[in-house]
Amino acid sequence: MTWRHFFTSSIGKKFTMAFTGLFLITFLIVHASINACIFLNDGGATFNAFAHFMSHNWIVRFLELGLFGGLIVHIIQGLLLWKQNGSSRPVAYHVNQPSKNSKWYSRSMGILGTLLLLFLIMHLNHFYIGTKIALYSGDQPHNLYIEMQELFSSNLIVGLYIAGVIALFWHLYHGFQSALQTLGIHHKRYTPIIKMAGTGYAVIICTLFALMPLAFYFHWIS
Amino acid sequence: MEHYLMNLTLKVWRQKNNQAKGKLETYQVKDISSEMSFLEMFDVLNEQLIVEGKEPIAFDHDCREGICGMCSMYINGQAHGPWQQNTTCQLHMRAFKDGDTIVVEPWRSGAFPVVKDLVVDRSSFDRIIQAGGFISVNTGNAVDANAMPIDKKDADNAFMAAACIGCGACVATCKNGSAMLFVGAKVSQLALLPQGAPERESRVLNMVAQMDKEGFGNCTNTYACEAECPKGISVANIARLNSEFLLAGLSTEEK
Numbered sequence: 001m002t003w004r005h006f007f008t009s010s011i012g013k014k015f016t017m018a019f020t021g022l023f024l025i026t027f028l029i030v031h032a033s034i035n036a037c038i039f040l041n042d043g044g045a046t047f048n049a050f051a052h053f054m055s056h057n058w059i060v061r062f063l064e065l066g067l068f069g070g071l072i073v074h075i076i077q078g079l080l081l082w083k084q085n086g087s088s089r090p091v092a093y094h095v096n097q098p099s100k101n102s103k104w105y106s107r108s109m110g111i112l113g114t115l116l117l118l119f120l121i122m123h124l125n126h127f128y129i130g131t132k133i134a135l136y137s138g139d140q141p142h143n144l145y146i147e148m149q150e151l152f153s154s155n156l157i158v159g160l161y162i163a164g165v166i167a168l169f170w171h172l173y174h175g176f177q178s179a180l181q182t183l184g185i186h187h188k189r190y191t192p193i194i195k196m197a198g199t200g201y202a203v204i205i206c207t208l209f210a211l212m213p214l215a216f217y218f219h220w221i222s
Numbered sequence: 223m224e225h226y227l228m229n230l231t232l233k234v235w236r237q238k239n240n241q242a243k244g245k246l247e248t249y250q251v252k253d254i255s256s257e258m259s260f261l262e263m264f265d266v267l268n269e270q271l272i273v274e275g276k277e278p279i280a281f282d283h284d285c286r287e288g289i290c291g292m293c294s295m296y297i298n299g300q301a302h303g304p305w306q307q308n309t310t311c312q313l314h315m316r317a318f319k320d321g322d323t324i325v326v327e328p329w330r331s332g333a334f335p336v337v338k339d340l341v342v343d344r345s346s347f348d349r350i351i352q353a354g355g356f357i358s359v360n361t362g363n364a365v366d367a368n369a370m371p372i373d374k375k376d377a378d379n380a381f382m383a384a385a386c387i388g389c390g391a392c393v394a395t396c397k398n399g400s401a402m403l404f405v406g407a408k409v410s411q412l413a414l415l416p417q418g419a420p421e422r423e424s425r426v427l428n429m430v431a432q433m434d435k436e437g438f439g440n441c442t443n444t445y446a447c448e449a450e451c452p453k454g455i456s457v458a459n460i461a462r463l464n465s466e467f468l469l470a471g472l473s474t475e476e477k
């Protein structure tokens with residue numbers, strides 16, 4: 001079994017999805033924690049300080065390359081698997097009742113992931129690109145907090161962000177325990193704990209993310 | 223359970239051969255006993271078709287007692303019909319009521335081509351077994367079964383995995399057409415026992431390679447297979463397949 005065989009085999013592809021997925025899961029913890037600084041209600045001082053650090057520290061910038069690498073691999077591999085899995089049943093059933101044997105979100109990782117990809121394009125366009133332009137044009141220090149405040153005064157944007165968070169919730173809810181199952185971890189004693197941890201993780205991360213646009217929109221923070 | 227008779231409308235997939243385009247045909251059956259098995263109801267229908275001078279419906283069956291795995295029918299959108307942990311031959315007509323319409327289709331998977339009507343070719347499973355689902359033993363007298371001590375837990379898990387009857391309901395059910403529950407069971411039943419140790423690594427690598435070659439899809443852990451498996455094979459076997467593959471794949475010396 002060469003490396004190429006390993007990573008192009010069905011299980012190898014699943015490992016790639018699981019590893020990159022778990023990596024993105026850890027990234028979201030960092031992302032949500034830093035963003036949660038807006039709730040300190042100090043006019044964004046702490047948050048902006050963190051944002052400045054994240055965009056200027058060279059170690060973070062280096063890690064960011066890894067993040068984008070992982071993200072791109074997760075997206076491309078996911079889309080390829082979706083396509084391949086779809087073609088393994090050339091003739092569809094006339095009558096099928098998948099709801100009798102599985103949960104809708106476990107069957108919808110492809111569509112949820114695609115929604116997240118669309119969300120991500122919008123999200124990077126809103127925050128990442130602006131930050132980078134400010135970084136390289138070198139004038140005014142970039143005030144990300146003010147930018148969030150402006151953006152999240154729009155009904156449409158807040159609605160889209162909440163929709164994005166809902167898609168993220170179901171993706172994580174299935175993805176966390178699915179990644180560990182793929183890595184071969186299935187145990188009478190630990191699997192229920194893993195499932196609980198995954199649910200807790202998805203609930204906490206998504207609640208934090210959802211509260212951000214809402215907090216600005218309803219002026220819970222000034 | 224009270225006995226009753228019922229009249230039913232059946233919509234059955236008819237397909238002349240592998241190349242032909244199939245379609246659902248509608249049939250009526252009368253006075254079906256609630257104590258008949260689903261296959262006996264099909265026998266009644268087939269006799270009726272023969273009397274009418276029509277071609278009977280081809281369907282697979284052998285033991286009719288839930289152990290051979292032949293009776294592949296996708297009934298009203300579920301593999302082997304509405305009952306849990308059950309094969310088609312063990313599905314009884316009391317699962318239905320008078321006036322019901324029942325849709326019966328063959329397993330649908332690119333790796334299980336339709337031979338005729340409801341009969342599919344599952345030899346892709348045989349080729350996966352040939353690739354590694356065996357152990358090597360010396361010829362001569364059979365060894366005393368109890369000569370080799372085996373942990374009770376491992377013996378039980380191996381036995382539960384060995385309950386797989388190779389029916390293919392897992393593939394038929396899976397939205398990805400994945401065969402990983404079947405392959406997981408077949409790898410596990412040998413990997414858990416000392417007799418399976420010599421070929422442990424090559425077995426999982428070769429069986430997975432063959433599974434991929436046959437065109438089965440990739441598992442996304444929906445666990446629909448476990449829910450529909452007539453023998454209740456656990457998805458723990460898929461996790462074991464994954465970890466066996468990971469360890470074997472990483473420890474080979476090929477570059």
Ligand code: SF4
Pocket residue numbers: 291385386387388389390391392393403404407447450451452453454455
């Ligand atoms: S794992 Fe279950 S559903 Fe799949 S082939 Fe074996 S017995 Fe049938």
Ligand code: FES
Pocket residue numbers: 282283284285286287288289290291292293309310311312
């Ligand atoms: S005919 Fe043998 S399991 Fe149904």
